[in-house]
Amino acid sequence: MGIRSFIKKFNILRTALAIVLSFAIVLLIIVLVSKEPLEAFKNFFMGPISSLNRVGSLVEATLPLIFAGLACVVMFETGFFTLGVEGCFFFGAYWAAVIATQECMPASIHPILALLVGGFAGALIAVIPTALRMLCNVDEFVSSLLLNYAVLYFTIFLLKNMILSETAFRVSSVEFQDSAMLTKLIPDTRITTGVFIAIACVVFIYILHKKSKYGFEARTTGQNKVFAASVGINTSRVIWISQLLGGFIAGIGGAVQMLSVFTHFNYTAMPGYGFNGIIVSTMVGANPALVPLTAIFLAYIQTGADIMGRMNDVPSEIVSVLFSVIVILVVAKGFLSRYEHKYLLKLKKVEGGSDDK
Amino acid sequence: MNEVMISSIVLTSFGYSILRLSTAIIFAALASLVSKKAGVNNIALEGIMLFSALAGVLVSAYTKNAWFGLLGAIVVGVLISLLLGLCAIHLRANIFLSGIAINTIGSFGTVFIMFLAIGDKASTSTLQSFTLPRVALPLIKDIPVVSEILSNHNVLTYLAFVAAVLLYIFLYITKTGLHLRSVGENPVAAGTVGINVVKMQYLGLAICGILCGMGGAFMSMGYTSWFSRDMIAGRGFIAIAASSMGQNKILGTVLSCLLFGIADAVSNIMQTFDFPSDLILAMPYVTTIVCITVYSVFLKNKKAYRVAEKSAKRRNVLKKPTSRNV
Numbered sequence: 059m060g061i062r063s064f065i066k067k068f069n070i071l072r073t074a075l076a077i078v079l080s081f082a083i084v085l086l087i088i089v090l091v092s093k094e095p096l097e098a099f100k101n102f103f104m105g106p107i108s109s110l111n112r113v114g115s116l117v118e119a120t121l122p123l124i125f126a127g128l129a130c131v132v133m134f135e136t137g138f139f140t141l142g143v144e145g146c147f148f149f150g151a152y153w154a155a156v157i158a159t160q161e162c163m164p165a166s167i168h169p170i171l172a173l174l175v176g177g178f179a180g181a182l183i184a185v186i187p188t189a190l191r192m193l194c195n196v197d198e199f200v201s202s203l204l205l206n207y208a209v210l211y212f213t214i215f216l217l218k219n220m221i222l223s224e225t226a227f228r229v230s231s232v233e234f235q236d237s238a239m240l241t242k243l244i245p246d247t248r249i250t251t252g253v254f255i256a257i258a259c260v261v262f263i264y265i266l267h268k269k270s271k272y273g274f275e276a277r278t279t280g281q282n283k284v285f286a287a288s289v290g291i292n293t294s295r296v297i298w299i300s301q302l303l304g305g306f307i308a309g310i311g312g313a314v315q316m317l318s319v320f321t322h323f324n325y326t327a328m329p330g331y332g333f334n335g336i337i338v339s340t341m342v343g344a345n346p347a348l349v350p351l352t353a354i355f356l357a358y359i360q361t362g363a364d365i366m367g368r369m370n371d372v373p374s375e376i377v378s379v380l381f382s383v384i385v386i387l388v389v390a391k392g393f394l395s396r397y398e399h400k401y402l403l404k405l406k407k408v409e410g411g412s413d414d415k
Numbered sequence: 416m417n418e419v420m421i422s423s424i425v426l427t428s429f430g431y432s433i434l435r436l437s438t439a440i441i442f443a444a445l446a447s448l449v450s451k452k453a454g455v456n457n458i459a460l461e462g463i464m465l466f467s468a469l470a471g472v473l474v475s476a477y478t479k480n481a482w483f484g485l486l487g488a489i490v491v492g493v494l495i496s497l498l499l500g501l502c503a504i505h506l507r508a509n510i511f512l513s514g515i516a517i518n519t520i521g522s523f524g525t526v527f528i529m530f531l532a533i534g535d536k537a538s539t540s541t542l543q544s545f546t547l548p549r550v551a552l553p554l555i556k557d558i559p560v561v562s563e564i565l566s567n568h569n570v571l572t573y574l575a576f577v578a579a580v581l582l583y584i585f586l587y588i589t590k591t592g593l594h595l596r597s598v599g600e601n602p603v604a605a606g607t608v609g610i611n612v613v614k615m616q617y618l619g620l621a622i623c624g625i626l627c628g629m630g631g632a633f634m635s636m637g638y639t640s641w642f643s644r645d646m647i648a649g650r651g652f653i654a655i656a657a658s659s660m661g662q663n664k665i666l667g668t669v670l671s672c673l674l675f676g677i678a679d680a681v682s683n684i685m686q687t688f689d690f691p692s693d694l695i696l697a698m699p700y701v702t703t704i705v706c707i708t709v710y711s712v713f714l715k716n717k718k719a720y721r722v723a724e725k726s727a728k729r730r731n732v733l734k735k736p737t738s739r740n741v
Contacts, residue, residue: 091531139511141515190704190708190711194708194711194712194715195711195712195714195715196704196707196708196711197659197707197711199458199511200652200655200656200659200707201704201707201708203649203652204649204652204653204656204700204703204704205700205704207648207649207697207700208697208700208701208704210697211693211694211696211697211700212693212694212697214693215691215693215694215697218691218693219691333515333519336512336515340512373526373527373530373531373536375523375524375526375527375530376523376527377523378519378520378522378523378524378527379520379523379524379527381516381519382516382517382519382520383516385512385513385515385516386502386506386508386512386513386516387506387508389508389509389512389513390502390506390507390508391506391507391508392505392506392507392508393506393508395507
C-alpha cells in the first residue's frame, strides 16, 4: 500500500469513526434523558423509512441540504470563507415567493421565472461580502455573518410591505399561484421536480470543478492565492465567479424549497441551512459528487430526530449536538493522528528498505 | 420649560441605555480581544454566552441566590471555552469550524437543556430566577444629571469596565500577560524562549470564558430576568467586529462597543417615532458592517501609505532591498 492511498483510506476510516463516535454520544444522551430509550432509538433509526409520507419528508429535508452544501463547496473552493449561504438561501426563497404570488401570463414559464429570480436574489446577497472584501479588504467571515441578520430583518420588512396576507394568523405571505408550483413526482408527497434540479446542479458543478479550466483555477487559488496570482491566474475574477455562482445555487435552493414544500412564505427566522451546508461541505472535502450522499445521510438523521421528538420524550434539538461533534471530529487533524503517524513511519521504513535493494 | 425637562429626561435615559446596551458587548469584545491576543481566534462567543446565560438562570433558580448564578455562568463559560481549546489546540480542528460548531450546540443545546429542566422550549419565564442587584455609586449618585446616566446600573455593567482595566493590567503589566501576548504574536518564537505555548493559549481561552460567562449572565440576570431561545442575538459576532475595529486595543475596543451601544439606543428611540420595527432590528448589524468597512478602508490606506513611504525611502538611499522590507 502506497502512502497516498493509505492517507486516503485513513481519512475515510477517520470520518467513519467520527460518525460512529458522535452517534455513541447521542445514544448515551438519549439513554440518560429518555424514559423509553428503546422506543426512541427505533423511531430515530427506522422512523424516516417507515412510511411513504416519511420518505417524502426525508427527500424534502435532503434537497435544501444538497443546494446549501453545493453552494458552500463552490464558495469555499477558492479559499473564501464566508457564511453568506444562509442569507442567500433566505433571500432567494423570498424573491421566488414574490414571483410565485403574482399572476404570470404563460403559466408554463412561471416556475422557471421564480427559480431564476430566486437564484439572482441569492447571487445579489453574495455580492456584498465579496465586494467588501475585494474593494475595502473587510474580513468576509464577520461581514457575511452580520449580513445574514440584516438580510433576515430586511426581508421580513419587505414581506410586511409587499405580499403580506391580511387573513393569516401569523406573519406570512399570500398564497402562491398554482401555476408557480413545481410538478409533483409522487402524489400525496412533497417530492417534486426539484429533485432533478438538484441533480442537474450537482452534475454541473462536478463537471465545472473537475473538468474545466475554471475548476483548476479555483482550486489553485484556494490552495495558494499568491502562487495562483504569480502563475497568471486572475484570482479576483475566480473568487467573484465562485461567490456569485455559490450565491446563485443557494438562491435556487431557497426557491426550490418554496415551490415544492410551502404554499406561502412564512419564515420569520433563519432556517439554518447555511450551517448545515458547511457541515456537508466539510464532510465531502471539496468533492461535489459526494454532496447528495452526505445530504441524504444528514437529512436521515434530521428526520429521524424530528420523528423522535414528536413521538418520544427526547427533544429533536439533540441533532445539533450530533452534527457539531461530527464536524469537529472530521476536521480535527489531531484526531487519531498518533496512529496515522506511527503507521506512516512504518510504511516509510518498508519503502526505504525496498529502495536499498 | 416643560420641553426642556422632557428633552433632558430623554437625554439622560438615552445615556443610561447606552451603558446598559453595551455591557454584554463589552464583555464579549474583551473576551474576543484576549483570545486573539493569545493567538486563538475564538468565534464561539455567541454559543458560550448562551450556555452561560442559561446556567445563570438555572443555578440562581435552584440555589435561590443570584451570586451563585453568576458563579455558575462563569464556570460554564470557562468549561465551554476550554472545550473549544480542546478541539482547536489538542485535536487541531479548524478554529473557525469548531467555533461554528460550538455556536450551533449553544443555539440548540440550550433549548434542549431548557426543555429537560423546565419542559419549555421558548423561555424560562415560568421559572423563579434571580437578577443581580443594581448599584448606586457612592459619590456620583448625588450629582443631578450625571447620576441618572452613570448610577443605578446593574453591578455587571460596572464590572465590565473594571474588567477592562484589570485586563489591561494583566496583558500589559504582568509577566504572564507578556508571555500570553508573545504566544499570540509568534508561537514558535515564544516556544523557543521557553514559554509554554499550549498553557498560555488555554489561559487566554479561560479568561475569555470568564468574560463571556459574565456577559451571558448579564443578558439573563440583568438585562432581562429570564433565558429565552437565542437571546444573545448576534451580540457575540458584533463583539468580534468591535474588537477588530478597536485594533485589538482595550480602549479602542471599549469605545467601539459604546458606539454599538449608541446605535442600539438610537434604534430604540426611533421605535417611538413609528419607524418600521424590522428595519430597526436590522440597524445594529448594518451599522457594524458599515463601521468595519470604514475601519478596513482606513487601515488599507494607512498600509498603502506606509508601503509607499518605505519604497520611496529605499529609492532615495539606493540600497539593495532586503527581503525583510518587501
